[in-house]
Every structure is written in C-alpha cells, then in structure tokens.
C-alpha cells in the first residue's frame with residue numbers, strides 16, 4: 001500500500017479510547033510510564049543501552065504527524081529514526097519528527113545528536129512538557145525491513161516547548177517484550 005494511504009487510516013488511541021482493556025504490564029509500558037524510555041531501557045539492560053541512528057533527514061512529514069503537530073499537511077520537518085538497543089539488540093524502533101519552521105525558530109539543532117539519546121535532551125530541559133500518550137498497531141511497512149512484523153504495539157506523544165512540538169513514536173519490538181518478560 002502506498003505510504004499516504006496507510007497514514008490517513010492510522011488510528012492512534014488514548015487509553016480511554018481503547019475498545020478493550022490491555023494486559024496490565026502492556027498498559028503500563030504504553031500508557032502509564034510517562035518518564036524517559038531511555039532511562040527505563042537503560043535500567044532493564046543494566047546499563048548496556050545504546051542508540052543506533054538509522055535515518056536522519058529533512059523530509060515532508062506524514063499526514064498523521066502533521067495532524068498531531070498542528071501544521072499543514074506535508075510540512076517539511078526533521079525526521080530521526082533510531083533503534084534503542086539493550087545488550088546491542090534492537091528493543092525499540094523510534095521515529096521522532098519536528099517541523100522545520102518551528103525547529104529553526106526555537107534554535108534547536110537535532111542534526112548533531114548522533115547516537116546520543118533524544119530522550120535525555122527532552123527530559124533534561126524543563127521547558128518541554130509531554131502531551132498525552134496514544135497507542136496503535138504500527139504499520140509494518142514503516143518499520144526497517146528486518147523488523148517487519150504485523151501488529152507491533154507503538155506509542156507516541158508530543159513534547160512541546162512554546163510553539164515547537166517534537167513528536168516521538170516508539171515501536172516496541174519482540175526482543176523488548178522477551179527482555180521485560182511481558183506478553184504483548
């Protein structure tokens with residue numbers, strides 16, 4: 001399916017919009033823990049945590065992203081896709097996006113982050129407030145080839161500082177659920 005067609009039907013749901021309750025451990029990872037995922041994974045991995053950048057570029061943002069950020073459809077933004085790894089295994093695929101105009105107005109440089117965690121940056125700056133968490137089953141065609149599985153749980157939320165929004169989506173990969181002993 002072409003990317004545009006997926007994006008228009010993607011249904012991100014807040015906890016109170018879920019049609020049925022989730023298992024408590026899954027609910028906790030998706031909706032309850034609003035702290036830094038970087039920190040949670042670092043603890044779970046006993047410190048053996050790393051960020052592997054996969055793709056970073058200026059490009060038109062997806063329809064569901066523009067909607068969540070409140071910018072016109074197909075606005076250009078910075079796209080950062082990474083693996084968050086425990087013991088060098090990809091545990092989470094994260095895609096973070098921010099509109100170009102607001103990034104430049106805020107003077108925030110995401111291009112030089114490299115393999116440092118965006119989470120550390122967002123959580124160390126008290127000016128950023130996290131919006132509500134929403135979850136969905138992530139379209140497999142948006143995942144790196146090696147992780148293309150149907151029905152993986154993802155969550156997203158927007159970190160806002162004045163007019164700037166940074167939308168962070170995190171897709172929980174099977175290796176994470178094994179490490180955390182959770183049945184998704």
Ligand SMILES: C=C(O[C@@H]1C=C(C(=O)O)C=C[C@H]1O)C(=O)O
Nearest residue numbers: 036037038082094117118119170
């Ligand atoms: C939002 C956080 O940041 C994480 C780190 C990211 C990165 O380095 O690109 C991306 C998304 C998040 O999963 C967090 O740690 O909670």
